[in-house]
Amino acid sequence: MNTKGQLTIFIIIGIILIIAAGMMFYISYSEKTVPDKEFIPSSIAPVQSFIESCSSHVLMEGIRFLRYRGGYYNLPEDSTFFSLNAVPYYYHFNKGDISPSLEDIENELSAYIEDNFEYCLKGLVMFTENGFNIKTGKLRAEVDLNPLDVIAYIHLPVEIAFGESVVRLESFKANEDTDFYKYWTIAKNLTDEIKLNPGFVPVTSLIDIGIEHDIFFDISYSGDSIIFFERNKEGDSFFLFAARYNWSEIKDSQDFINDIDEKPVEIETIGEINVSPGEYIFYQVRARGSNLKYSVNNPIINIDDNIGLIEIEPDISQIGHYPILLTVLDDMGNEAYELFMLNIGLEYPGPVIDYIGDKYVIVGENLSFFVNASSSSGSPLFFFTEGLLDGHIDISSGLVNFTPQASDEGDYIIEIKVIDTNLNFATTEFFLSIS
Numbered sequence: 001m002n003t004k005g006q007l008t009i010f011i012i013i014g015i016i017l018i019i020a021a022g023m024m025f026y027i028s029y030s031e032k033t034v035p036d037k038e039f040i041p042s043s044i045a046p047v048q049s050f051i052e053s054c055s056s057h058v059l060m061e062g063i064r065f066l067r068y069r070g071g072y073y074n075l076p077e078d079s080t081f082f083s084l085n086a087v088p089y090y091y092h093f094n095k096g097d098i099s100p101s102l103e104d105i106e107n108e109l110s111a112y113i114e115d116n117f118e119y120c121l122k123g124l125v126m127f128t129e130n131g132f133n134i135k136t137g138k139l140r141a142e143v144d145l146n147p148l149d150v151i152a153y154i155h156l157p158v159e160i161a162f163g164e165s166v167v168r169l170e171s172f173k174a175n176e177d178t179d180f181y182k183y184w185t186i187a188k189n190l191t192d193e194i195k196l197n198p199g200f201v202p203v204t205s206l207i208d209i210g211i212e213h214d215i216f217f218d219i220s221y222s223g224d225s226i227i228f229f230e231r232n233k234e235g236d237s238f239f240l241f242a243a244r245y246n247w248s249e250i251k252d253s254q255d256f257i258n259d260i261d262e263k264p265v266e267i268e269t270i271g272e273i274n275v276s277p278g279e280y281i282f283y284q285v286r287a288r289g290s291n292l293k294y295s296v297n298n299p300i301i302n303i304d305d306n307i308g309l310i311e312i313e314p315d316i317s318q319i320g321h322y323p324i325l326l327t328v329l330d331d332m333g334n335e336a337y338e339l340f341m342l343n344i345g346l347e348y349p350g351p352v353i354d355y356i357g358d359k360y361v362i363v364g365e366n367l368s369f370f371v372n373a374s375s376s377s378g379s380p381l382f383f384f385t386e387g388l389l390d391g392h393i394d395i396s397s398g399l400v401n402f403t404p405q406a407s408d409e410g411d412y413i414i415e416i417k418v419i420d421t422n423l424n425f426a427t428t429e430f431f432l433s434i435s
Contacts, residue, residue: 041165046382046395047127047134048169051158053380054120055174059152062112063178064321070241071105071184073112080242082220082227082339089225090191093198093246099191105184106143113141113152126419130384131391133161147181163391183230183239186213190228194243201226218297218325220337229325229339231297238323265289265330270340273324277316277345284309285338291331296324301342312342319345350424351375353416358431363406367432371398371416379420388412388432404434 040048062073069075070088078089078098090099100108117139124134137157144151154172161167186209193202206217218229224245231238268286275281285294285308294308300322302311308328322342329335354372361367371393373381383398392402393416412432419425 040167043162043165043395044160044167046380047124047132047158047160047162048167049380049396050123050127050382051121051156051169052172052174054117054123055152055154055172056176058113058117058120059109059150059174059176062109062116063150063176063180065112066105066109067180067183067239068323070187070239071100071108073108073115078244080222080225080227080244082222082240082242082337085240085339087227087240087242089244090187090241091194091198091243093244097191097195099188099241102145102184106145109143109145109150109152110141113143113154114139117141117154117156126382126384126425130386131162133159135159145181145184148179149175149177150180151175179237180239182213183215183237186215186230187228187239187241191241191243199245216297218327218337229323231323231325264332264334265292265328265336267326267328267336267338270326270338272341272343273310273312274343275312275314275345277314277319280311280313282309282311285326285328287328287336289328289330289334289336293329295327295329297327298322298324298342314344316345350426351381351418351420353418353426353428356416356428356430358433360433360435361404362435363404363409365403367400367402367404369400371400371418373398373418373426375420382419384417384419385414387414389414408434410434 066073068085068087070090072088075086076088076098078092078095079086080089081087088100090097092098121136124132124136128134135158140155142153142155144153152174154174155170156172158169159166160169189209190202190205193205194200201219206219209215210217214232216231216233218231220227220229225242226245227240227242229238229240266288270283270285273281273283285303287294287308292308294303294305296303296310300312300314300318301324303309303326322344324340324342326338326340327335328338351373352375356369356371359367359369371383373383375381380396381398382395383393384395385393388408389400389402393400398418410433412434413429414432415427415429417425417427
């Protein structure tokens, strides 16, 4: 037997396995890396910043969307409806625990990003209209859902050309601090409790969990289903899921079921209320029943508890999305619920550009100044101009740097355009005289 030959074969196989393992590590590692900004030319950096802003925006919107749907983007068949909103079952009396796993939710959020990222990328037109050549490839998203945050890795081939600079980017990263994991974990724990006691609503657990985590639970009955609405005190952090019971198997429950089916209290659908900061609006809730009392789960809304008149006058610090749970109670103790969205200041005003004033410069003299602008949404701003100063303004800082030549003599009206990542824009003009 040629042991030396066998030894050589084993060494070669070992080297191949080491190389293969190294390649697997490199592929796995490189898929979750992002380009170093130090190697991005300053002329290209605004495009990279815009795509990074898209990554953060779509991730944030995806998290909010999945809160309404128990962690799902594409709802499972086992779902119910609550105030025009579909809510998935976490427990079903015939199937037991059917709640999503951590991996399921990560995949759902990845799917949301992949389907909705293109809408944000439409904003790249503001660059292509100003001399950029941008090509994008197929997008793929990966998500890590952690106890305190969510990280999205956006794999998107992008080629950006501007002037003599050409840059190819492969991936982007977004991170969002969120308590989504906590709310999902609470829903899973409650599902375990329901599974152990399938004929009962875990009221004691709801109270204990609420005290431990400083959250509130609103529950709504719909036929043989219960919708659980987890939320914080302010109502801006929340999570919905449902459980389907078999009430007919619960002793003495038939009268309770009949009471639900009769619906002695009904509320007309609200859907959404939109308002801008500083704006005052009112909305009359329409409900049917006897001697009704009205209440909401969030103090951001004032509601007359006797007639159901809603009044809202938010300030700029309250910009955002708020799920509002409206409860209407009659004098017999019957209740009805309506879940609607309060959207405050979602359409931000465009950027505000400071007054520039007239500029006078002689041939050969350097003209240098900043175009100063601000954004009420805190969005990054991008600066553009055409004509004489085209190519002489820094896109991301607004610094104008221009030395006129003899052929540039004359008087000009220069237009400056400033655009934010929400695709809002503002323009201004100033007089430039070159002699």
